[in-house]
Amino acid sequence: MVKYENGIFLDTGKIDEVKKYMGMGLIKGVTTNPTILLKSGITGGLEGVKKASQEIARIIGEYPLSVELTINDNPDKMIEQAREFYAWAPNINIKVPIHGPNGELDNVKVIHELSTKYKIPVNVTAMMSAQQCYLAAMAGATYVSLFCGRVNDMGHSATDEIKKIRQLLDAFGLESKIICASTREVSNVQEWLGAGGHIVTVTPELLNKMLIHPYSKETVQMFLNDAAKL
Ligand code: E4P
DSSP: OOOOOOOEEEEOHHHHHHHHHHHHTTSSEOOOOHHHHHHHTTOHHHHHHHHHHHHHHHHHTSSSSEEOOOOOOOOHHHHHHHHHHTOTTTEEEEEESSSOOOOOHHHHHHHHHHHHHHHOOOEEEEOOSHHHHHHHHHHSSEEHHHHHHHHHHHTHHHHHHHHHHHHHHHHHOOOOOEEEESSSHHHHHHHHHOOOOOOOEEEHHHHHHHHOOHHHHHHHHHHHHHHHOO
């Protein structure tokens, strides 16, 4: 049984980081994409992706792991690959971009078919607007990933988009959860959760920055110094 909990997901393919933050009880899932896996040092083609995904899926147990399709040219092959990835571990969900690199809309049919016919949880990814997220939710997405940092990079407001999506999901009784992705700054996490995001996915580096504060270091050092004088 997969636990679909809200909060923080880890945006990484680094096994040690997943172990570290799972051990602290801070993460409720893991998201990956081909770029993240590459940056995390995963090689060996699909076999490498399978090995890393199965290892992460095992470490996080009942929490969900998003694994993205590596092809975007043929809907039948995309469904076949999604079914193959889904069979790797029971807590895997499949990331499918909202459309192809040239706006190919077969992706939406793939999302719908995976969600309804095959009952495979889908994380619809690479979305930049509330309207895309709303349509992805209509198609059956379990997760709708808004690339908030990229939205802000384009001069728009991610928080406004998050509020709009949440309103639409609630108004229409859609059960998809909003994953706020492309997180760039520590302040994004509270901002986006406060705006109505269910989940913010963060890199290990960012989570580390959230935890450690220079003044906390100084304060703890003071306690230790004084403890030694007691
Ligand atoms: C997570 O689901 C996304 O794939 C990831 O956060 C994207 O990050 P980026 O926009 O920094 O590449």
